[in-house]
Amino acid sequence: MQSVHLAWVDYTILIAYTVFVIGIGFALRKYLKSSSDFLTSGRSIPAWVTGLAFISANLGALEVVGMAASGAQYGVATAHFYWVGAIPAMLFLAVFMMPFYYGSKARSVPEYLNMRFDGRVRCFNSISFAIMTVFASGISMDALARMLSFLLPWKNEYNIGGHVFGSYDFYLIICSAIVLVYVLKGGLTSAIYTEVLQFFMIVLGFAPVVWLGLKEVGGWSTLKEKLSVVAQNPSALYLGDKAYNSGAWSHAWTPIIAGPEHNPMGVGVFPIVFGLGFVLSFGYWCTNFLVVQRAMAARNMSAARRTPLIAAVPKMLFPAIVILPGMVAVALAVMPGKDYRLPPVAISATKMSYAVADVKAAAPDNAPAAVEKIKADVGLGMDPAKLTAIIQANSTSALSDDDLKTKLQDAVTDTYYNGVTLSLIERYCPAGLLGLALTALLASFMSGMAGNVTAFNTIWTYDLYQAYLAPSKTDRHYFVVGQASTVVGIILSIFCAYFSSHYSNAMNVIQLVFGFVNAPLFATFLLGMFWARTTGTGAFYGLIIGTCTSALFHSLTIYTGGTPGLQGAYLWHFLGHSTIPASCILPSSMAQNFWLASFAFASCFIFTTGISLATARTKTDEELKGLVYSLTPKLKDDETHFLLRPPVLATILLVCCVILNIIFW
């Protein structure tokens, strides 16, 4: 994939977007009067805005790109991440949990935990969440800087104090600076407004690409036809060694119901419904402050409850924009004459130089040996036939270096799925639309950064600084601390971005650890909100044990094709077993993830219940009013039209979601 050529119009759109987001920040500056205005928007935003920001905060570019990647690898079953793995949880949040978050006047999720339990759970949650947001922001920054330096490379490099500053550094600093300016000036409101802008950019930027892709394939029924070709022979596209039924890419449920061996995801019904649909999904949507913060910024309780419901509508329809491109890509790849192949993983410059040297040094009559050497040096899957052809061609008449590089890159068989989105953008967008689509990607990365930074500065200021370090200062003091923590948050994210770019394995470790922490979390909230008997001690130790269960599960299991170590099952080695028992090998990493979540949730639930029953309650019923479902007077929704009442609206949306599942059964 070569860098794209941008025309003046594309640059104009990019720059216009940047000017607009900074402008929004400045325009909002004069409305910020208190720390609560800066950090929580002073609870003043209309429901449709918080609703779109809610969905947008979740929709980072990594998700946009990642969903297309999954769409290519798994077909329409990827929609489970939306229809099973998001909608039910969002509806539950709106109807049952928002009253507690909003009504308790808690300014953050950890603050709610403090009110409901005590400082221990709050402390654990705030620290783990604060660290996670900084890393999440850093990962977004890193991905953005890399994408920009790839697409629009900066030729100049500067050597400052021994470190070479090139495109990557330039883009990292510039994008961080832009986010810093508009968040510093406009606070959470600024982040929310730009998230809404980003939402429209993504929808309006990618919809034409998807439409053009579908048009080129020849419509939905042709798409299904081509997908059945893929399903019956995925190895032709290097998608794995198994073959599936013809409907595996175009049906969401039948391949899953058939069992883990019959779908590319390698999961059955239980892990999808319980692991993903319940534990992971509710765990994210109902407890993650990044999204809940947007709902808490709404102007009143009814707006707060409608926020996730409003968000659910685009969420249900998003698969058409983010997953469909992946499916279109694989369909195109099996259509001869379309001249499209899924983007291969790029060979790094260093390894490329070895490979080129290997080709030049190869003896044409001993091609297989040379092929093996090239494969070993590059470290990626490669097509031996193509490599042999390159060696033969080079021995007949020496090819130029550039020619060799192109051919070698083309011989790579490992697919870079995250590159599918960009490859389709390049394929279909003329100048103009190209600028829009790329700006949409840029917008979503930047708002991923901004969203995490605004969550970080609130958690830091209220749950860590005010709670433990400096409790009785003036509001002006906390306002300034809020702003300072924004700057610090961005700087820490920059460090994380550099860390992520050098030690991608370390980043995998960090994400793993946060997966461990998130998995049991929903059990704690569920018990806290719906069972008055849950005690602080029970919640705290239950959560710790649940997190340990995640780690234990991961250390004992692995998935087919994974290497023991970072991908699991390292404990067996320490226990003296050289082979892993078959019962501990799961069909795919997704299966491992979903089962891990299920076990961690169950363990946290059981231990929290048990320990709570064994310890005394520290809060009376009166103190828990407004924090526990059974002790809170039911909200009266009769001031609004029947169809707009949250429970009614939620039911309608649930029915729509079920209908979608049936259509793509």
Next chain:
Amino acid sequence: MGLDIRWPIGLMFTLIGVLLVITSFSGGASPRLPGVNIDLIWGIVLLIFGIGMLAGAIAGKKQGPPK
């Protein structure tokens, strides 16, 4: 808050719509589907959207700030 978000959204997309329509005059066809002048089509769609947003913002201003 004080700033109606429909203003920046409306302005942004009206601007992009105009830019796309202008670009379409010098050939805005999609590389793989030469019959489809996507810049023109989408430029018009965005213009309608942007102007619609601006209309909403103006109407909101006339209504006065919410209670």
